[in-house]
Amino acid sequence: MTRNSRHWAIAAAAFLAAAPVLTGCGAGFDAITSQPYSPTEATTAKVRGIDISQAFFLGPDSGATLPSGGATPLYLSLVNTGQGPDRLLGLGVDPALGTAKVTAPVDLPVQQRVSVGKPTPTVLIEGLKKPLAGGESITVQLQFANAGIVPLTIPVITRSREFTQFPQAPGATAAPTPTPTPSATAEHAEGDH
Secondary structure, rough: OOOHHHHHHHHHOOOOOOOOHHHHHHOOOOOEEEEOOOOOOOOEEEEEOEEEEEEEEEEEEEEOEEEOOOOOOOOOOOOEEEOOOEEEEEEEEEEOEEEEEEOOOOOEEEOOOEEEEEOOOOEEEEEEOOOEEEOOOEEOOOOOOOOEEEEEEEEEEEEEHHHHHOOOOOOOOOOOOOOOOHHHHHHHHHHOO
């Protein structure tokens, strides 16, 4: 194979690999799909009759931090696909991270989607031992009455983009606001004369 024909073969292979992606672009942003939206950063798992989707801890606003001593709420969607009802009883976390708190058990009827965290967070990690800025992952164990203990690694997502509708995490610090520099202010004032 000559050098020139190798370049054409590589280009053709790249085009064929990109073709499925490019055909999806034709649908546009207003396309209607039959799939529910789920954030790409969130965790999804199917374990022992429990479908877990859209699992994430809510972190601070972009550019801010959840300080030590603060809390981070858990949001997730659960569907019990087992033979009988189940219940989310608890959350286990490494004590070096903080203390897990479940304010009330979450009932999981068969074949019914249950959103945890909306409208009020009921599962969270309190007394954080280290600050969180978003982008970290936390390993937890969800404890179910029938499905048992389910280990997961769940991301901490900043409160930005589609997550701005969620209430701010308890104890979060505000994002730093940019302050104008004196030189920029002076230059602007000189140009107004």
